[in-house]
Amino acid sequence: MEAILTAVIPVLIIGVLCAGMLVIASKLMAVKEDERFPKVRECLPGANCGACGYAGCDGYAKALVTDDSVPANLCIPGGADVARQLSETLGVEFADVEKKTAVVHCLGNCDATEDMVEYKGMESCAAAKMIFGGKGKCGFGCIGLGDCAKACPEQAICINKGIAIVNPPECIGCGVCVKTCPNSLISLHGATSTTVVSCSNRDKGAVTRKACANGCIGCKKCEKTCQYDAIKVTNNLAVIDYDKCVSCGECAKVCMAGCIRIYKL
Amino acid sequence: MTKLIIILLSAVFINNYVLSRFLGICPFLGVSKKLDSATGMSLAVIFVMMISTAVTYPIQMYLLIPNHLEYLQTIVFILVIAALVQLVEITLKRFIPSLHKSLGVYLPLITTNCAVLGVTILNIDEGYTFLEAMVNSLGSGLGFFLAMVMFSGVRSKLEGADIPKSFKGLPITLIAASITSLSFMGFGGVIENLFA
Numbered sequence: 352m353e354a355i356l357t358a359v360i361p362v363l364i365i366g367v368l369c370a371g372m373l374v375i376a377s378k379l380m381a382v383k384e385d386e387r388f389p390k391v392r393e394c395l396p397g398a399n400c401g402a403c404g405y406a407g408c409d410g411y412a413k414a415l416v417t418d419d420s421v422p423a424n425l426c427i428p429g430g431a432d433v434a435r436q437l438s439e440t441l442g443v444e445f446a447d448v449e450k451k452t453a454v455v456h457c458l459g460n461c462d463a464t465e466d467m468v469e470y471k472g473m474e475s476c477a478a479a480k481m482i483f484g485g486k487g488k489c490g491f492g493c494i495g496l497g498d499c500a501k502a503c504p505e506q507a508i509c510i511n512k513g514i515a516i517v518n519p520p521e522c523i524g525c526g527v528c529v530k531t532c533p534n535s536l537i538s539l540h541g542a543t544s545t546t547v548v549s550c551s552n553r554d555k556g557a558v559t560r561k562a563c564a565n566g567c568i569g570c571k572k573c574e575k576t577c578q579y580d581a582i583k584v585t586n587n588l589a590v591i592d593y594d595k596c597v598s599c600g601e602c603a604k605v606c607m608a609g610c611i612r613i614y615k616l
Numbered sequence: 617m618t619k620l621i622i623i624l625l626s627a628v629f630i631n632n633y634v635l636s637r638f639l640g641i642c643p644f645l646g647v648s649k650k651l652d653s654a655t656g657m658s659l660a661v662i663f664v665m666m667i668s669t670a671v672t673y674p675i676q677m678y679l680l681i682p683n684h685l686e687y688l689q690t691i692v693f694i695l696v697i698a699a700l701v702q703l704v705e706i707t708l709k710r711f712i713p714s715l716h717k718s719l720g721v722y723l724p725l726i727t728t729n730c731a732v733l734g735v736t737i738l739n740i741d742e743g744y745t746f747l748e749a750m751v752n753s754l755g756s757g758l759g760f761f762l763a764m765v766m767f768s769g770v771r772s773k774l775e776g777a778d779i780p781k782s783f784k785g786l787p788i789t790l791i792a793a794s795i796t797s798l799s800f801m802g803f804g805g806v807i808e809n810l811f812a
Contacts, residue, residue, distance in 0.1 A: 358688060361679070365692060369699030376703050380710035 387416045387440065394436040395426060398504070400525040402427040402451075415441060424448045427524040427539075451524035451539040453508070453517045456551045457493040458610055460512035464488050464563035470496075480533040487513075488562040491552040493536055499528035519615065540614065544593040546600060550610040553586040567610050573602035618811050620751050623744075625807045627755025633731045634763040635800040640731030644763060645789060647722070654768040655761075660722040662757030665735050667704065668697045669753040672736040673746055693736050694728050701727040731760060767796055 392412040399407035403425035405414055414421045415437065423437040424446045431447055438445040470479055470486035476494040479486050485494045493514040500508040500515060507521035508528060515537075517528075529537045536551055548567060552559045556568035569587035581595035582602050589602075589611065603611040631637055634644045640661070647657040672693050680686055705723045708716040726732055735756045739749035770792050779788050 357683070358685065361683065361685060362688060362692060362695070366695055369695060373699055373702055373706075376706050380706050382709050382713075 388412055390440050391415050391437065394429075394433055394440055396429045396433065398428055398525065400428060400504075400527060401530075402524060402526045419443075422446065427451050427526075430523075449541040449543075451526075451541045452519045452522045452614075453524065453526070453528050453537050454540045454547050454549075454614060455493060455499075455515045455517060456536045456538065456547065456549055457491075457514055457534075458549045458565035458612075459487065459489055459492040459563045460514045460565075462512065463565040464492065477533045485534070489552055489559070489566065491534060491536075491554075492550075492563065492566075494534065498531050498533065499537060502527050502531040543598070544591075544596065545614050546591060546596060546598050546603060547612055547614055548582075548589045548591060548610060549612050550588065550608070553588045555587055559587070565608055565610050568608055570607050572605045572607060573611060576601050576605045620748065622807055622811055623748055623752050624755040624758075625810075627752050628759040628762060629800070629803040630805075630807055631756075632759040632763055632800050633734065633756050634760055635797040637734065638797075639734040640729055640760060643722075643725065643729065643731075644760075644767065645786075645793065647725075648764055648768045648771055651765065651768045651772070653722075654764040656718055657722045657725070658757070658761035658764045660719050661726055661729070661731065661760045662754070663719070664697075664701055664704075664723070664726055664729075664732050665753040665757045665760075666750065667700060668693075668732055668736050669739055669749050671696055671700055673739065673749050676740050689737065689740070690733070693733060697732060697736070698727045731756070763796070763800075767793065770796060 392408060395408040395412060397408050399409075401407065403411045405411040405425075411421075411425065415423065423441060423443055424434040425448075426433045426437070427448060427450070429448075430450070434448050435445050464487055466486050467488045468483055468486050470483070472478055472482060474496050476485075476496045476498040479494050479496055484490050485492070487494065495510055495513040495515065497508075497510045497515065500506075500510055504525065504527060505521050505523055507518050507523070508515050509518065510516075515528075517537075524539055526539055529535075529539060531537075534551065540547060550559075550563075550565065550567035552563065552566045554562070556570065559566040559568050567588050569584050569589070571584045573582045573589050574584050578601070579595045579597055579599075581592050581597070583590055583592065591602075598613070600613050603613050627633075633639045634641065643657055643661070648654045675692065675696060676686075676689065680689060680692065685692075701723055705716070708719065708723075735753050739752055742752070744752060771789065774788055774792060783791070
């Protein structure tokens with residue numbers, strides 16, 4: 352009996368001491384967690400796509416509960432439903448989500464341009480980019496091996512005539528393709544930015560012309576036509592400032608190469 | 617001083633906890649997929665090994681041995697280490713959130729990991745002094761770090777390799793681990809003879 356007690360009592364004392372220490376510590380050093388956080392997190396879809404600009408759904412939920420100035424309509428894949436749930440949970444006014452769609456800034460399909468090399472390597476734009484800087488004549492354009500199509504969670508991108516084409520009704524605007532494209536050709540556009548320069552070639556006009564029939568040659572015609580000072584040619588490529596653009600479509604009419612397009616988004 | 621260096625180096629290379637003593641295999645296989653998580657885990661292990669030794673050594677010397685309770689060593693050590701790691705985690709969460717973020721997720725994983733318990737018990741069995749025990753824990757932690765970082769490198773190579781279908785995943789990982797372990801056997805006898 353005594354032998355058992357001499358064994359049990361020290362262990363018991365140590366155990367109770369440890370437990371007491373932990374209880375005191377957890378009370379003293381408790382970190383307050385906003386009780387809204389799990390609710391807010393519940394509303395979000397949990398795809399962790401990063402379209403909101405935060406590190407995953409947890410990051411966005413945390414930003415929402417800690418900072419009142421963070422808008423509740425940043426979750427693009429979730430759309431209006433999630434925005435409404437979030438605004439109810441947080442007690443803020445509901446604002447609709449601007450639906451965004453991915454647009455590929457390249458029109459260099461097989462009618463307009465051709466391959467520089469016969470590429471027989473790995474079926475990946477990133478791999479082709481690493482070896483030859485792309486297989487086509489234009490080093491800036493769509494490589495067409497479909498990294499974006501493989502990355503797209505909704506299968507909204509297909510490769511047609513050697514370039515990536517986004518099917519707007521299928522696109523949820525998550526922006527995964529934007530991060531995937533090794534040539535950074537894809538960006539997200541909404542209802543206020545439907546006029547898009549569909550070329551990314553920053554070579555001089557003559558060089559661009561030789562490489563691709565649909566390339567922006569930097570002729571500045573659009574720049575002169577625009578009444579709102581919204582389009583500028585920088586580095587031989589037209590760039591639209593969407594804060595000024597009103598989507599009147601005048602630039603698209605005068606574009607020599609036909610690379611300014613108005614998309615139905 | 618020479619003895620401390622021998623203890624440190626043999627803990628890192630010859631008696632490497634993962635590759636020679638086969639302790640702590642669970643985190644070694646589980647968390648070694650990516651380099652950054654492997655580093656985080658190893659840093660947590662180094663940290664926990666050091667503080668566990670610092671706490672369990674006095675308990676053994678001043679509580680268990682005088683009362684002839686050496687047979688309670690395992691259970692008391694587990695109890696103390698588990699409580700201690702929990703305490704450290706709570707403290708980190710409160711005072712150093714950034715460190716908690718990078719280290720904290722691994723801390724509960726290794727509360728009563730056999731490598732940690734193994735270090736504390738082997739320190740006693742080897743009859744080390746307190747300083748030697750601390751150096752041995754540091755070396756063991758560093759050895760774990762070395763094994764983890766090396767093996768995460770091996771695994772990232774495995775990912776791109778063309779492996780027969782039946783070997784994909786865990787089988788090839790285990791084979792790679794055994795070869796890495798074999799290569800560490802080559803250190804046997806090196807350190808002692810360096811200082812002989």
